Amino acid sequence: MPQQATTISDVAQALGMSKTTVSRAISGKGRVSEETRQKVQEYIQQHNYRPNAVARGLAQSKTYNIALVISSQFSNFDLPFVRKSMTAVCEAASQTEYEVLLTIADRRSSTPLRRLLDKGKVDGALLTSAVEEDPVTDLLRSREVPFVVMGHLTDKSILQVDNDQVSGCRELTALLLKMGRRRIALLGGTQRYTVNTSRLRGFEEAHAQEGVPVQKELVYMDLESVPSQLAAVEDALTKEPDCLLCMDDSLSLTVLKYLKGRGIRVPQDIQLASMYDSEALEESDPSITAVQFDADKLARTAYQMLLDTINGKSVKNCLELGYQLVIRRSTL
Amino acid sequence: MPQQATTISDVAQALGMSKTTVSRAISGKGRVSEETRQKVQEYIQQHNYRPNAVARGLAQSKTYNIALVISSQFSNFDLPFVRKSMTAVCEAASQTEYEVLLTIADRRSSTPLRRLLDKGKVDGALLTSAVEEDPVTDLLRSREVPFVVMGHLTDKSILQVDNDQVSGCRELTALLLKMGRRRIALLGGTQRYTVNTSRLRGFEEAHAQEGVPVQKELVYMDLESVPSQLAAVEDALTKEPDCLLCMDDSLSLTVLKYLKGRGIRVPQDIQLASMYDSEALEESDPSITAVQFDADKLARTAYQMLLDTINGKSVKNCLELGYQLVIRRSTL
């Protein structure tokens, strides 16, 4: 059994004042003389007393918890992006006296999240990803619980913060075109995720901007499994591309491995670039050119947005964060 | 603002009975007539009412939350083991109406965890790893909060569940010796983690058991960085080992990559095996022989142990789970 914790009554009694006063001295709300404030602060410091969050929550109709919803597609936490976000959210939450409830949800079952909401355990939710017409966002909305999506959704009434995927990928593609590539093969994942359609759009815009027609037969989307990815590369290679552009780091590594296996050299025989950077791309041989996003900043921004919303501050519905192009050996 | 939730008073009023009765009909504690129980169940089913967890917690001096403490060493969640554990713990918790608070802690600062405990936000904690003389375990113990460690600690008064690392590694080593290896080089991480010293012990026991002396100059421990790992392989190779035994999957892959880079073939020129299996070892080329542990089961067992402790049931202090040897091409 946990230690019998000291309560606000204990400190009130010890200090010979009322609970009301102690409460005010701690929270800073309502006026208290500087002297009593000092006394109280000193006492609670020494006895390291902190108001019981559950009781406090009940009185204020708050929980000081948020749900961090991880899509079960990522529930193995494969994506470096998701992992970095988790760390950042935890830190940001802790600094603002909030706690993070880890929740796994997907399109088939959002039961754990639903139960959590029904039980009133959180003040809001942060989604590490969302698809269009996601039951999770519907659920959150119907419960009228504040939530923020890390990523891009066409429904702009949903609070969201994302990296500027379109521009990032437009710039990367444009750079490749400027360096003389003319047959860039594009390999990407499911178009149910807006992140992928955005990247595709950036790819197309760059071509338009540079006056180079997109080689449609070189565009491979909706690659969800490794076999389908390999099949796509294999097929692409028969069409003599001069560069392979992959939509994420893991795909890039898979492709690189395949190329090596077939004795195709990067960048001598074909160039390779990635729409999403990660440490693995820096360490691979050769290192791979990529668009770099700041997952930590993204997560912190999303968290702040959620916190502001919970506290009734008005926030901008959509935020877009920058990116950085990192040129590495794979395109030199 | 969240939807104005229905309360137990609402349902009591709607059903024309007292809150007491409704509460009992829901919790199943105390006697209620079958008829009223039915009525209540039906009503709450339809209005999908669930008692507010915060209020319930306050009344019962429980939170129905546990802290999942991730060592910051793993806070990038690199280890597949940690990630699988997280998923499993979330599932198990959800099934038992508990929530999981994600907490990152390390030996330098356990502040987030301390605050969480001070505020009384959890009923217990689950540690994904612990080192001997860990401030985190000290903290938990001083607060008298139930906790369970996934891993091995010499202090047997601490609740812990682990895979049988010693036996697993003994068997793997013994197998290699039986297959004729005589100069097995061992590469491992920091001995601050008991998991590594256990594996080392298994390695030694196997040699004793098979009557083969350990080649001490081939034992490389406390390899914490990739450079130090590479230096170790390089050094080991000058001593003509016939097999490299790595303590974890990531190390194995690093080593394999290095060998390939130097044109050394596995298993023709040298054999390779790993003390910890992961999917990457199955997919690598060649696939790598390894000891396989069930992270999911480990996590669920630890969770159950924690839950039982919270509920005042007595549990066995230490549990050891099995393992499986998976022989792959790297040792054929």
Added chain:
DNA sequence: CTGAAAGCGCTTACAG
């Protein structure tokens, strides 16, 4: 500036 009292939404002896 300070305090007594009500209330947050539940649970649980205690009576009946």
Added chain:
DNA sequence: CTGAAAGCGCTTACAG
């Protein structure tokens, strides 16, 4: 079997 009442540990109008 059912209910009125007290209590969990806080906060916050309302008075003073």
